[in-house]
Amino acid sequence: MQTVTMADVARVAGVSRALVSLAYRDAYGVSPETRENILAVGRKLGYRPNRVAAQLAGKKQLTIGVFLQDLHNEIFADIYDGIREVTDQAGKHLVLTVGDTVGSKDVEGLETLLENRVDIIIAAGLTLPDRLLKKYTSRVRLVSVSRLVTGADCVYSDNHLGATLATTHLIERGHRDIVFIANPPSDGYLDRRAGFEDAMHADSLPPRVVEGSYSRVEVEQIALQILKSADRPSAIFAHNDQAAMGVMDAMAELGLTPGVDLAVVGYDNSSLSKSPVSGLTTVDARGSELGRLAADVALERLENPDQADIVRQTEPTLVPRSSS
Amino acid sequence: MQTVTMADVARVAGVSRALVSLAYRDAYGVSPETRENILAVGRKLGYRPNRVAAQLAGKKQLTIGVFLQDLHNEIFADIYDGIREVTDQAGKHLVLTVGDTVGSKDVEGLETLLENRVDIIIAAGLTLPDRLLKKYTSRVRLVSVSRLVTGADCVYSDNHLGATLATTHLIERGHRDIVFIANPPSDGYLDRRAGFEDAMHADSLPPRVVEGSYSRVEVEQIALQILKSADRPSAIFAHNDQAAMGVMDAMAELGLTPGVDLAVVGYDNSSLSKSPVSGLTTVDARGSELGRLAADVALERLENPDQADIVRQTEPTLVPRSSS
DNA sequence: TTGTAGGCGTTATCAC
DNA sequence: GTGATAACGCCTACAA
Secondary structure (H helix, E strand, O other): OOOHHHHHHHHHHHHOOOHHHHHOOOOOOOOOHHHHHHHHHHHHHHOOOHHHHHHHOOOOOOEEEEOOOOOHHHHHHHHHEEEEHHHHHOOOOEEEEOOOOOOHHHHHHHHHHHOOOEEEEEEEEOOOOHHHHHHHOOOHHHEEEEEOOOOOOOEOOOHHOOOOOOOOHHHHHOOOOOOEEEEOOOOOOHHHHHHHHHOOOOOOOOOOEEOOOOHHHHHHHHHHHHHOOOOOEEEEEEHHHHHHHHHHHHHHHHHOOOOEEEEEEEOEOHHHHHHHOOOOEEEEOOOOHHHHHHHHOOOOOOOOOOOOOOEEHHHHHHHHOOOO | OOOOOOHHHHHHHOOHHHHHHHOOOOOOOOHHHHHHHHHHHHOOOOOOOOOOHHHOOOOOOOOEEEEEEEOOOOOHHHHHHHHHHHHHHHHHEEEEEOOOOOOOOOOHHHHHHHHHHEEEEEEEEOOOOOOHHHHHOOOEEEEEOOOOOOOHHHHEEEEEHHHHHHHHHHHHOOOOOEEEEEEEOOOOOOOHHHHHHHHHHHHOOOOOEEEEEHHHHHHHHHHHHHHHHHHEEEEEEEEOOOHHHHHHHHHHHHOOEEEEEEEEEEEEEOOHHHOOOOOOEEEEHHHHHHHHHHHHHHHHHHOOOOOOEEEEEEOOOEEEOOOO
């Protein structure tokens, strides 16, 4: 159980520690034979490089911190996949921290990343207020995914457009009384709501907005109230798929059929909506593409620290299904 | 952007480095006033403890490695929640790595954890063969979640019982021709299948087993074949909820109604099945409880490294819904 | 209660 | 090509 160190390998192989180090990073300055020999000895001894020590000693930028807001929301799994796809190839190491559904652990997650001295942070789904976020953007390079942040690199999907697509789709289907179940208001996540309102106004329709949450069951309760009320709308547009499924849950409870008794539209095109079972019309924000882009930006930033803020925007698309 | 170190804080506060270290870990041997003063200086200077250096220098066991097999499967989010609940309280630091849906990244994930010199690993959903796994259990303390491993601490749900519950449930509902869509065969995950077969045999019914996968869409294709074949079963029991949803997807495509044209049962009680929309009958494996238990075991093991292997088993329960 | 010295396992910078 | 030697930032005795 006692750890084998570089010194051990060096001693047994009959070389200096420095050579072992070089051999394991296949750097220049070590002949193929000695390299092979060193690696063989290391293998026999069960040597495993100590990344902690390497991080401390080295000055190379090779670790990327990743913050994912909520593992229960599959969009973050998609984003992670995208990130990993490119960082794996670039040989960068990832340090992961995660928040929670309520969004109360942003600070904790970022703080942990900083204590681990990551060279840059890719943060997906941050909800902490701009004011607090500024304290971080001044201390570390940050690539924000989904959330638009001034003073940081950003990768996000055009939420205003996405919401407009969804709303227009409903209007074209003849709906005039539409409720938007919004996410809890927070800096950087107001575009979907704005897109909805603008689209409604464009057709001189009154936008109805109800504040929702990121929790499916909470939205279910909210939807129950809406559906049981006197002025039940003919369509509901939810800020994301989780919330939309909450609406579907409520409908199932009341014996209502999506697409018939009420139109429902979500946002994210997660596997929740993809399923023919739910048949949820949604807006595809392409999570894995966002992830890939974010990682690209992070690598670019590491190469060139002083260039201006990088902003990449992707265009969402509407995915019509049976629920509308 | 240049990092503030302990030495900086010490200099400004007019004390030694050691004192700063003690103050930040609120250890004995530092008066309340100096402590306060040191912390104040640190705050002003924007000092942040360097966990990398601390890990390297210290000998205390305070980091736990966590491996989660697949972020797209919500059961792992549940398990993570459970783990976090207890490690947060115990003040332990988590290092996270994740695999993928195919299960091809187990080695990579464990290896990264080892390179980070975690003191113990909690691994959920390992699929690598026993033979390979042994190389790890001999090098590091391992708490295996879901998977039963000899020579390591284990926390798992009684899968044989769970599968029996599900199968018996179907039989009681009058089904005699039942297909079990199994997970890809691998060490440590054969109990659900065995539970199914045993329950069928107990009633002198012929068990039909089809090999499935961990991917929802792949199972959808498999289910399509089964449902279109001449001898369509009256019920399908899938190895987990993801797979069960794949079956539901196939049914939706064929216009079949779950619970009417075909009974479907899943496993995990993830939010996929919880939803009234899917109404999927399932077996509740209680992920967060598994996570909590695993973390408890890990802490116990750190305290007492030499005790015999700890094995904790939980009892799953059947959750009947409309799909059966 | 406080300060000093040595070490954790690497990487980086030199000479050889 | 190869091998000493000084960092890296902190912890942990031990001495004061």
